[in-house]
Amino acid sequence: MAYLPICKKPHRYDILFESLPEYQGTFSRHKCAGCAYELGYFHAINGIPKATNDSVLANIPYSQAGHVRHKDAFAAYNEGYEFALSIAKAA
Template sequence: MKICTKNHHHWSLLDSLPEDKSGAGKFKCAGCAYEKGLRAGKNKEESLNIELETLHESQSMTLQHKSPHAAFAKGYLDGISNF
């Protein structure tokens, strides 16, 4: 899997996410998961699938262990709330 090169590690809105140091979400980019959830929320998608295997890996120390599941859910909520 590719390494994420976006500047998600500067996003303070992801600071409060819980950590996920095990399982399928380990090392996945929480920023990419947030963006994916945000798009789904903006589109009011009713069938949700985070598809962890499609997310880039994160090497950022601030996001490396953040839960991509929680990031996706936060993005979805922000998407339906703000658009």
């Protein structure tokens, strides 16, 4: 059986994720939207160009709990990225 990492982090973005669309595709559906959000944030603050597709989520954990399940993880990545940029502009 292949090792599938499961996210155990207590993400504090649960409220935000309530507004994310349900993902109807096949790849990132079960990825952790919390980790995806953090990845987007990390990329933005480190000047890494924003990913153009959800292959960027290949190495983040899966999620099986709470609000983030079945949310669009790539949408979460974009939200995190944009949030980091908005902070940078405000600073």
